[in-house]
Amino acid sequence: MSDKKENTPMVNTGEYFTSGNLAVAEGSLAAGCKFFGGYPITPSSEVAEHMSIKLPQTNGHFVQFEDEIASIASILGASWGGWKSMTATSGPGYSLMLENIGLGIMTETPCIIVNVQRGGPSTGLPTLVGQQDIQQARWGSHGDYEIIALSPNSVQECFDLAITAFNLAEEYRVPVTILMDETIGHMSEKLIIPEEDKIKIVNRKKPTDEADGHLPYKAGEDLIPPMAVAGEGYNVMTTGLTHDERGYPALEADAQKVLLTRLLDKIRKNKDKIIxxxxxxxxxxxxxxxxxxxxxxxxxxxxxxxxxxxxxxxxxxxxxxxxxxxxxxxxxxxxxxxxxxxxxxxxxxxxxxxxxxxxxxxxxxxxxxxxxxxxxxxxxxxxxxxxxxxxxxxxxxxxxxxxxxxxxxxxxxx
Amino acid sequence: MATLKQLAEKEELFTGGHRLCAGCGIPQIIRLILRSVGENCSVVGTTATGCLEVGTSIYPYSSWRIPWIHSAFENASATMTGIEAAYNALKRKGKIAKDKEIKFLAMGGDGGTYDIGFQALSGALERGQDFVYLCYDNGAYMNTGIQRSSATPFGSATTTSPAGSAIPGKTQWRKDLTRIVAAHNIPYAAQASAHNWKDLQRKAERAFAVKGPAFLNVVSPCPLGWYSKPELSMETAKLAVETCYWPIYEIDEGVLKVNYKPKEKKPIEEWLKLQGRFKHLFKEENKGLLKEFQDRIDLEWARLLDLDGKHI
CATH class of the missing domain: 3.40.50.920 (Rossmann fold)
Known part of the structure; x- marks a missing residue:
């Protein structure tokens, strides 16, 4: 797959009458998503189903996993392999993903989680609309962190914000949640997919320094370290433990302060651009x-x-x-x-x-x-x-x- | 073993009026299994999320005349561990008569057993939990709209393994869960089919009788996901056995026994052609896949026969 690392977009330009679930999938393809790892759950399954049809046609890869834990873990892995990656889920599945969302924040891994919300708690109301998962989107994983969670309100916006989500994830190296809900996911409206050159795409910043002595978690003034892909010659060292610029575990209070401050500030100081x-x-x-x-x-x-x-x-x-x-x-x-x-x-x-x-x-x-x-x-x-x-x-x-x-x-x- | 007449006279613990589909194999599997609990035994059930759970418990109705608990999707076995421990504590305290026999039945579909519930199942088997786990295997996530599972047959078209230009349906062989479960060295593991009530009933009785974990893996036709005719469900299940796609066998205290050997093994096409999910396999360009399917079945059947009667 020669274009594996290129994240070539798949833009199906045209006018459609379609659902939010299909629109968010199309937006993700247009943003250059090449990997979907997921697990069936109502009311989000159509996102996975659509990606299972489209990705194999674009040198992308679709995998259905044995559960949501594996699904989210896989998209972190795919992202470290250089692909733009995503999953889609709802309430109980989102709960199972939370630990790995925290890992994605700590390891600064761009990826997208679509949450087509249903009523909770627990199994709740699988076929009916809810928005209670916004609680989890803001502080579901443990520890202090900043994250991005978008909220579309129409089918068109499911497409548009999917692209925005990928762009933000790539720019700020952070997992981004798209907080849809059952109503938008299953509602059909007009969707306009613009021409490819009208869509702004952001790709993650890559290191330009010498591979020898490269520090994978050294950030410049923008607080966002360039992201090397495993296999490109750079030292790739990543861990969920508190780490230093080398990516090595560093379990002192000072290291925690340096890392955590940067993880929080890279979002907080750019709020004007994100909001x-x-x-x-x-x-x-x-x-x-x-x-x-x-x-x-x-x-x-x-x-x-x-x-x-x-x-x-x-x-x-x-x-x-x-x-x-x-x-x-x-x-x-x-x-x-x-x-x-x-x-x-x-x-x-x-x-x-x-x-x-x-x-x-x-x-x-x-x-x-x-x-x-x-x-x-x-x-x-x-x-x-x-x-x-x-x-x-x-x-x-x-x-x-x-x-x-x-x-x-x-x-x-x- | 109870006769059919005796079975019919037993109290029905799983009522009619449930919302499972016409032609679904699950209700008769459950009815038969609940009827196979010994006389004077009580049974407690827990069901993972899935068709059985949704189809039998939507407010304000319940099909269950036993204490029944819905667990999350991934942990029916773990939930049952807690239930059993609590009942045992009540027995120790004398709040439940010490000689009262209580059976513990955990249930799940193939998604909730082969995939997301596998870790909890394996843990309960390793701990030697005294319970029966029933998997109704209809070969995909039917409740959420027919997505592939690790039990989905090779070549089957599902909504996440669609047959088309990129792939001809599912490209992997199904996980052999019965053998994996047996590898935990539990007292009893068996594979059965919804159509063969006598075999299933005997196995259920045995599963409830043994001390320690017992596992039943029962193939369950699904007209919705198999794209098969509801009125042919039992025939479809029977053909799964007659073609040796789904051999019925048991591993009792480590000894494997093939319970049914067809006089004449039918070609796999006989089973496949009744199901729309395999329609594409009959296209000219997929002839090779049919052969691959048949070869794999022949190989697995031969391996199974080699083990027949042996300590594994």
């Missing part, structure tokens, strides 16, 4: 909904309806959950007077959902802090419909009028 948000009708909005993923489309439809009635409403949709856009959210909502944060996940702290907690904290230091409350919607895989979003806006206007939040947190649609 993406969609602001919808926020410019003059008095009240706004903050929401991730598939439900954002519904909220935007409610905004269209209410705007036609002259009401100043808007939606803020972070297009990623990690790193969290604290500063950007505060900027976007600084002139809004009342905000409702919608989560499709409860939390473990009895204080609202994960997006609510982080958003409220982000707004705390604003000069004129808006009134913020949270609502947890769609548990049990229930639909979130336009009238549900309208009800949220009605509540927001009530808060605006009275200046009081009667209930800080609560459930809706159940």
């Amino acid at each position: 993406m948000l969609e602001e919808y009708m926020l410019d003059d909005a008095e009240v706004a909904i903050v929401v991730l993923s598939s439900a954002a489309g519904t909220a935007k439809a409610a905004v269209d309806k209410l705007r036609a009635e002259g009401k100043k409403v808007g939606v803020l949709r972070p297009r990623l959950f990690r790193p969290f856009p604290h500063k950007e959210i505060a900027e976007a909502l600084q002139d809004v007077k009342a905000v409702c944060v919608l989560d499709r996940a409860d939390s473990m702290n009895d204080f609202g959902g994960p997006l609510f907690s982080e958003t409220r904290s982000a707004l705390y230091d604003l000069e004129k802090t808006p009134k913020v409350f949270g609502r947890i919607f769609g548990l049990g895989g229930r639909d979130f419909k336009v009238p549900d979003a309208e009800d949220v806006f009605t509540e927001l206007f009530k808060v605006l009028k009275t200046g009081k939040i009667e209930k800080l947190n609560g459930y809706i649609t159940i």
